[in-house]
Amino acid sequence: MQQFNTPFQSLTLQRLPLRNRETLRAWDAADEYLLEHLGETGVSGRVMILNDSFGALTLNLATYSPVLYSDSWLAHQSAIHNAQHNGIATDSFQCLASTEPLQGTFDHVLIRFPKNLSWFEEQLLRLRPHIHENTQIVAAGMAKYIHTSTLSLLEKTLGPTRTSLARKKARLAFVTFDSSFAPAKSSFPKTLSMPGNLITINHANVFSREKLDIGTRFFLEHLLDDRHYDNIVDLGCGNGILGLTAASRHPDSTVTFVDESYMAVQSARESWQANHLSEDKGRFITNDCLTDFPANSADLVLCNPPFHQGETIGDHIARRMFKQAHHVLRPGGELRIVGNRHLNYHTRLKQLFGGYRLVASDAKFVILSSTRHS
Numbered sequence: 001m002q003q004f005n006t007p008f009q010s011l012t013l014q015r016l017p018l019r020n021r022e023t024l025r026a027w028d029a030a031d032e033y034l035l036e037h038l039g040e041t042g043v044s045g046r047v048m049i050l051n052d053s054f055g056a057l058t059l060n061l062a063t064y065s066p067v068l069y070s071d072s073w074l075a076h077q078s079a080i081h082n083a084q085h086n087g088i089a090t091d092s093f094q095c096l097a098s099t100e101p102l103q104g105t106f107d108h109v110l111i112r113f114p115k116n117l118s119w120f121e122e123q124l125l126r127l128r129p130h131i132h133e134n135t136q137i138v139a140a141g142m143a144k145y146i147h148t149s150t151l152s153l154l155e156k157t158l159g160p161t162r163t164s165l166a167r168k169k170a171r172l173a174f175v176t177f178d179s180s181f182a183p184a185k186s187s188f189p190k191t192l193s194m195p196g197n198l199i200t201i202n203h204a205n206v207f208s209r210e211k212l213d214i215g216t217r218f219f220l221e222h223l224l225d226d227r228h229y230d231n232i233v234d235l236g237c238g239n240g241i242l243g244l245t246a247a248s249r250h251p252d253s254t255v256t257f258v259d260e261s262y263m264a265v266q267s268a269r270e271s272w273q274a275n276h277l278s279e280d281k282g283r284f285i286t287n288d289c290l291t292d293f294p295a296n297s298a299d300l301v302l303c304n305p306p307f308h309q310g311e312t313i314g315d316h317i318a319r320r321m322f323k324q325a326h327h328v329l330r331p332g333g334e335l336r337i338v339g340n341r342h343l344n345y346h347t348r349l350k351q352l353f354g355g356y357r358l359v360a361s362d363a364k365f366v367i368l369s370s371t372r373h374s
């Protein structure tokens with residue numbers, strides 16, 4: 001746990017999910033730069049914070065009762081966890097999910113650039129009716145992630161934007177709101193046709209929102225066997241295409257869709273409805289992997305794991321998913337995954353389950369299956 005000292009607070013912050021021997025900090029130079037700038041200019045009025053990953057901005061500004069708007073359930077949980085550990089009241093800020101409407105007007109808007117530009121544009125379009133000519137809008141990020149396209153989105157949706165000099169490889173962008181033009185409308189949610197006569201509804205921050213991912217396409221060809229499953233889990237569901245396909249082939253099974261992205265779970269829910277699948281057979285849960293799911297409760301867990309958390313690349317979330325799947329499966333239950341060939345998922349499955357079966361492979365991907373024995 002490391003100490004984050006700013007003009008506002010001195011905090012010890014952690015990243016969720018917690019990991020043994022974590023080496024990464026829960027903030028970066030862009031958070032430092034933004035808070036130093038705010039320390040000099042001051043903060044006033046109603047404050048909105050977009051995309052704060054672990055609460056570094058939100059908790060520093062807790063005395064201003066900010067709204068933390070995010071598509072990440074883990075980001076909200078991190079802010080709450082870190083507030084509790086630093087003696088900050090958890091009701092001193094509001095966690096607002098990307099699937100909820102913005103309310104009222106904001107005088108100060110602080111933005112961490114998200115990785116996904118579709119989601120960034122959508123956020124800015126949603127924000128526009130909730131700001132006024134004097135709203136102070138400052139965006140922050142590491143310079144390597146701020147491209148011309150990122151800045152032009154700010155210009156196209158809100159108004160003229162100028163950038164600061166880089167400091168410790170971070171940069172700030174200052175936006176002057178221009179209420180005189182009407183930006184183009186959002187193109188989300190998008191409806192996509194899928195194999196098996198299915199459709200998916202895709203919100204702006206959902207994985208493969210423009211077209212079916214090639215790994216997922218391969219997985220769909222080898223998704224499940226011709227046997228009975230009571231409970232199927234689509235873990236890291238995105239738009240829900242894995243679980244939808246399973247449900248269309250096994251209409252008697254209950255399918256649980258889980259993702260830490262609010263928009264993913266919402267997309268899966270709307271996709272389920274759009275395909276007229278049985279209302280009482282679909283469950284939709286925003287969560288960190290399968291935390292708090294009961295043991296011995298699933299027959300099949302389907303998973304196309306993520307290989308990053310925000311800007312951090314790695315297999316730590318995938319490993320967590322496999323471990324928790326092992327816990328949640330009944331004896332005889334199966335975890336089936338797709339992954340890039342070069343990722344050593346088979347080693348991890350062997351450690352956890354005592355073995356694995358290669359279901360299929362092509363030049364890029366492998367599909368692996370492991371069964372829980374006891």
Ligand SMILES: C[S@@+](CC[C@H](N)C(=O)[O-])C[C@H]1O[C@@H](n2cnc3c(N)ncnc32)[C@H](O)[C@@H]1O
Nearest residue numbers: 207216236237238259260261288289304305306
């Ligand atoms: C590679 S995408 C797969 C999406 C979908 N199953 C598909 O195949 O198109 C991985 C998904 O895992 C989700 N995810 C990442 N971290 C997670 C976590 N800690 N708990 C639950 N879901 C997570 C991401 O939001 C993303 O939707």
